[in-house]
Amino acid sequence: MSIPRDAYSVSSSQASTVTPFGTDGTDIASSVASLDSSIPTSPEPSDIGDEDKLPFVSHKDRRGPNGYRFATQCATVDDPNHKDQYGSSSTPIYMSATFKGLPGAEFDYSRSGNPTRSMLQHHLCQLQNCKYSFAVSSGMACLDVITRIVKAGERIIAGDDLYGGTNRLLGYLASHQNIHTDHVDTTDASKVEEMLQKRSQDAAAGKCGKVSMVLLETPTNPCLKICDLRRCAAAAKKWAPDAVVVVDNTMMSPYLMRPLELGVDVVYDSGTKYLSGHHDLMAGVIACDRDDLGKQIAFTINSIGNALTPMDSFLLLRGIKTLAVRMDRQQASAITVAHYLDSLGFKVNYPGLASHPSKAVHDKQAAGPGSVLSFTTGDKALSERIVGATRLWGISVSFGCVNSLISMPCLMSHASIDPKVRAARGMPEDLIRLCVGIEDERDLLDDLENALLQAGAIRRKPSSRSTHLGSTTESSRAASPDPIAYERTPLHTGEPAQQDKVGSLVDDMNRAKLETRGGEGEPRLAQDHPPPTSVVVSAPGKVILFGEHAVVHGVTAVAGSVALRCYASVSPREDGNISLDLPDLGVIHTWNIKELPWSAVPKSIQASGAVPDSLDAGLVSAIEKVVGDTVNESERSHAASIAFLVLYMCIVGESDARAQAFVLRSALPIGAGLGSSAALSSCVAAALTILYGRIPAPANEVSADHSAYVNQWAFLSEKVIHGTPSGVDNSVAVHGGAIAFTRAHPSNTLTVNSMEKLKGFSSFRFLIVDSCVGREGKKLIAHVASQKESDPTRVNAALARIQTIADAAKHLLSGSSGLERTQLVAQLRDLIKQNHTELVGLEVSHPALELIKNKTESFAPTELATKLTGAGGGGCAVTLLPDDFPEEQVRELISELENAGFKCYETRVGGGGFGVKLLQSGEEEAEAKMRFQQANQSQELAAWVDGQDGWVFA
Numbered sequence: 001m002s003i004p005r006d007a008y009s010v011s012s013s014q015a016s017t018v019t020p021f022g023t024d025g026t027d028i029a030s031s032v033a034s035l036d037s038s039i040p041t042s043p044e045p046s047d048i049g050d051e052d053k054l055p056f057v058s059h060k061d062r063r064g065p066n067g068y069r070f071a072t073q074c075a076t077v078d079d080p081n082h083k084d085q086y087g088s089s090s091t092p093i094y095m096s097a098t099f100k101g102l103p104g105a106e107f108d109y110s111r112s113g114n115p116t117r118s119m120l121q122h123h124l125c126q127l128q129n130c131k132y133s134f135a136v137s138s139g140m141a142c143l144d145v146i147t148r149i150v151k152a153g154e155r156i157i158a159g160d161d162l163y164g165g166t167n168r169l170l171g172y173l174a175s176h177q178n179i180h181t182d183h184v185d186t187t188d189a190s191k192v193e194e195m196l197q198k199r200s201q202d203a204a205a206g207k208c209g210k211v212s213m214v215l216l217e218t219p220t221n222p223c224l225k226i227c228d229l230r231r232c233a234a235a236a237k238k239w240a241p242d243a244v245v246v247v248d249n250t251m252m253s254p255y256l257m258r259p260l261e262l263g264v265d266v267v268y269d270s271g272t273k274y275l276s277g278h279h280d281l282m283a284g285v286i287a288c289d290r291d292d293l294g295k296q297i298a299f300t301i302n303s304i305g306n307a308l309t310p311m312d313s314f315l316l317l318r319g320i321k322t323l324a325v326r327m328d329r330q331q332a333s334a335i336t337v338a339h340y341l342d343s344l345g346f347k348v349n350y351p352g353l354a355s356h357p358s359k360a361v362h363d364k365q366a367a368g369p370g371s372v373l374s375f376t377t378g379d380k381a382l383s384e385r386i387v388g389a390t391r392l393w394g395i396s397v398s399f400g401c402v403n404s405l406i407s408m409p410c411l412m413s414h415a416s417i418d419p420k421v422r423a424a425r426g427m428p429e430d431l432i433r434l435c436v437g438i439e440d441e442r443d444l445l446d447d448l449e450n451a452l453l454q455a456g457a458i459r460r461k462p463s464s465r466s467t468h469l470g471s472t473t474e475s476s477r478a479a480s481p482d483p484i485a486y487e488r489t490p491l492h493t494g495e496p497a498q499q500d501k502v503g504s505l506v507d508d509m510n511r512a513k514l515e516t517r518g519g520e521g522e523p524r525l526a527q528d529h530p531p532p533t534s535v536v537v538s539a540p541g542k543v544i545l546f547g548e549h550a551v552v553h554g555v556t557a558v559a560g561s562v563a564l565r566c567y568a569s570v571s572p573r574e575d576g577n578i579s580l581d582l583p584d585l586g587v588i589h590t591w592n593i594k595e596l597p598w599s600a601v602p603k604s605i606q607a608s609g610a611v612p613d614s615l616d617a618g619l620v621s622a623i624e625k626v627v628g629d630t631v632n633e634s635e636r637s638h639a640a641s642i643a644f645l646v647l648y649m650c651i652v653g654e655s656d657a658r659a660q661a662f663v664l665r666s667a668l669p670i671g672a673g674l675g676s677s678a679a680l681s682s683c684v685a686a687a688l689t690i691l692y693g694r695i696p697a698p699a700n701e702v703s704a705d706h707s708a709y710v711n712q713w714a715f716l717s718e719k720v721i722h723g724t725p726s727g728v729d730n731s732v733a734v735h736g737g738a739i740a741f742t743r744a745h746p747s748n749t750l751t752v753n754s755m756e757k758l759k760g761f762s763s764f765r766f767l768i769v770d771s772c773v774g775r776e777g778k779k780l781i782a783h784v785a786s787q788k789e790s791d792p793t794r795v796n797a798a799l800a801r802i803q804t805i806a807d808a809a810k811h812l813l814s815g816s817s818g819l820e821r822t823q824l825v826a827q828l829r830d831l832i833k834q835n836h837t838e839l840v841g842l843e844v845s846h847p848a849l850e851l852i853k854n855k856t857e858s859f860a861p862t863e864l865a866t867k868l869t870g871a872g873g874g875g876c877a878v879t880l881l882p883d884d885f886p887e888e889q890v891r892e893l894i895s896e897l898e899n900a901g902f903k904c905y906e907t908r909v910g911g912g913g914f915g916v917k918l919l920q921s922g923e924e925e926a927e928a929k930m931r932f933q934q935a936n937q938s939q940e941l942a943a944w945v946d947g948q949d950g951w952v953f954a
């Protein structure tokens with residue numbers, strides 16, 4: 001038989017000598033038993049069940065054929081038989097199909113042999129501690145080559161939790177080549193043995209062909225089930241001695257497991273995964289020690305021509321050099337992620353957890369649990385929302401890459417398996433697979449936690465001590481002895497992810513009329529169920545990173561939601577009055593419904609329920625008279641009360657009005673630039689539209705149309721409080737997430753507002769510092785407008801510069817700039833500084849804000865960038881914290897700022913939008929009302945409200 005020249009054998013006598021096959025294959029080394037006396041070789045199990053006596057020795061620490069330990073071997077590519085003529089440190093790429101020379105020369109045609117591929121295969125022999133190694137075009141190409149060992153009519157026994165591609169190929173063999181596969185649960189070696197016994201008896205009785213291959217995977221993908229390789233291999237040798245035992249070792253790589261040493265005949269790896277590590281090539285690697293199989297495999301590869309190309313061989317060689325370091329890092333983070341999910345109460349499949357049913361078996365055959373894990377949520381839609389809400393975890397099939405990936409196998413890698421078969425094999429449809437990369441594990445956990453929160457899979461524990469605006473930041477993990485401030489949300493109450501990763505542009509406040517609103521003269525209720533009578537709603541505040549004030553004049557603003565929120569509770573009253581309680585401002589209004597100035601509500605609104613484009617001056621002045629009569633009223637509460645009544649009267653209408661008690665609270669600092677007015681407006685708009693059936697009470701999720709409708713009303717309320725708002729604050733409060741918002745304006749070409757979701761924003765850390773200097777946003781907005789009128793040249797030039805800044809920021813934060821993280825942060829830092837300079841030019845800064853800016857920016861040794869955020873004139877400043885900014889320094893900076901009288905919050909942006917919780921019973925109503933009115937600290941109220949079940953979020 002002719003053997004291709006690029007297959008290698010490791011000589012038993014010379015561990016470091018690797019000899020290429022001769023053209024007739026005669027110099028195949030006969031044995032590997034004495035490769036290195038320091039290598040403890042695993043004794044062959046005498047019979048099934050002996051495995052417990054076998055010690056497992058980690059491959060990591062053993063010396064390979066060249067005397068080096070695994071990580072050293074990875075980095076040391078050296079073939080004494082193929083020294084480069086120039087001494088190149090990196091193996092050259094022999095990009096040549098043919099080689100000149102006389103017959104019998106070592107290389108003649110790259111399908112049969114290529115020097116770059118030969119070097120790779122030699123290196124793999126060293127790493128896998130085997131005689132034969134072959135590099136082919138993909139992992140599936142490996143299986144194609146290997147299954148050609150099986151002849152028509154013969155049988156295969158395989159696992160029942162196999163990779164979808166493997167399953168597809170086995171199906172093809174059955175339909176086209178009469179090679180049938182019996183799938184068994186390989187987690188139970190006795191089942192494998194039973195099947196082997198049964199088939200060997202059937203074959204002896206002539207009822208079926210013999211079993212000539214046993215195909216195993218461990219840990220299985222994606223359920224991470226464990227197969228005892230020693231026991232299964234021994235069972236195969238006992239009942240089907242001719243059967244070739246094959247293992248797909250892709251999940252472990254030779255670093256963590258070497259099945260050849262456990263009695264297996266052939267091992268293959270998808271080199272696309274851990275071996276290459278960067279998802280920049282497709283490759284497959286086959287290893288074996290048996291001469292007969294080595295010859296046969298080499299023959300097949302040469303015959304069908306699927307050997308790896310020179311370029312990919314080079315890339316794979318390069319990737320393998322870092323295999324050990326990558327695996328160590330990925331595995332360490334996977335262990336952390338698995339424990340995190342486990343502690344939240346998810347069912348996690350990972351052999352690194354003590355709860356894994358076959359951990360002991362795995363630990364005996366592998367040197368670590370690897371870096372792939374999976375978990376279930378109990379709800380497929382919830383799983384989809386979690387996957388869709390991650391930012392750092394890329395949605396992708398495959399694994400083994402330096403970047404972390406998330407997927408739903410039933411929709412992706414295993415979609416080719418019939419759903420019925422998936423169900424029969426116990427693969428949950430809600431299964432999420434996580435493939436952990438080399439990123440900083442704190443970022444991975446933060447991103448996952450944000451996604452779980454956004455999706456409604458977890459909620460803050462009622463007892464949570466977290467004081468951060470963001471979910472669980474690095475500092476809150478460090479500060480709390482119990483890092484898990486969250487718990488699983490009971491099922492069927494999850495909130496949908498606010499953002500998807502695909503669509504980016506959505507039309508915001510200009511959507512077509514909703515079906516739920518009747519036409520002229522029609523009743524406005526369009527629901528099967530009567531609207532609820534009591535609700536609690538909440539909406540987030542926002543931080544504007546770029547473009548405040550300019551956004552009012554048609555420039556783009558970049559903003560995101562923060563985790564502090566405003567809240568509203570509404571319950572029925574018995575007395576014909578409506579009450580508005582504003583405990584944060586110490587004001588309570590009670591109005592007799594009949595005495596409200598209903599006639600001032602424009603007829604067009606009363607008839608259609610349409611949201612008016614502008615405030616009706618007559619209605620506002622009629623309401624002002626009603627509100628003005630109340631004692632204790634301040635300028636602040638006056639604006640809030642008018643805004644409330646405008647919405648109440650327009651949305652409800654005289655004929656539907658019911659006696660109700662409204663209590664509005666803010667956990668956001670009020671009038672500090674974090675959008676308390678918009679959050680409050682959104683709460684009122686959401687509560688009224690739901691209570692009066694203008695939109696249905698959301699059962700599981702809020703539709704985009706309904707959110708847009710709430711947003712239109714919130715914008716009207718903002719007009720009362722802010723004068724001429726841009727709409728960015730209420731858009732963030734209603735929709736949540738991180739956005740680039742551009743208002744339709746004569747200065748730009750837009751006819752409808754544009755809201756573009758920004759994928760990359762939520763990965764940044766910010767410090768928000770409240771100057772504690774109060775101000776009214778409305779006055780500052782008016783001040784910029786008046787400058788624009790009096791000095792248009794200066795202001796328009798500033799607006800144009802801010803647009804350039806916002807465009808650059810939008811690009812950087814879209815997640816697709818392609819820049820390295822440090823460069824990204826550096827560029828954002830410059831843009832923040834430039835934007836602040838422009839805001840100073842627009843006269844909206846304040847000495848306290850400048851002091852915060854100076855203190856943060858002179859904070860040695862890391863350069864920080866700070867700008868005012870929101871309307872300015874006091875209020876808050878925002879500082880971008882670089883990823884590697886040490887936690888101790890954040891604490892130090894915060895204490896310096898707090899000593900100077902400022903208040904600090906560390907946050908990330910991008911959580912969910914408005915949320916609704918229906919109050920189901922009289923007790924729930926009473927408790928909510930009591931807590932809303934009595935909690936001294938709004939933070940305490942927030943912790944209680946957020947910890948309740950039953951929220952549905954936009």
Ligand SMILES: Nc1ncnc2c1ncn2[C@@H]1O[C@H](COP(=O)(O)OP(=O)(O)OP(=O)(O)O)[C@@H](O)[C@H]1O
Pocket residue numbers: 566582584585635636637638639640664665666669670671672673674675676677678680721722729775776777778869870871872875
């Ligand atoms: N809990 C609350 N109770 C009553 N009114 C509130 C409450 N929270 C906010 N408001 C209303 O919102 C106004 C604050 O709006 P303002 O625009 O000045 O600040 P902001 O919305 O917090 O910040 P910015 O708009 O700069 O982002 C208050 O004056 C009040 O009318």
Ligand SMILES: C[C@@](O)(CCO)CC(=O)[O-]
Pocket residue numbers: 544547548549550551552673675722724725726727728729777781870871
């Ligand atoms: C100052 C401003 O740009 C932001 C206030 O949070 C006003 C607005 O956009 O409505």
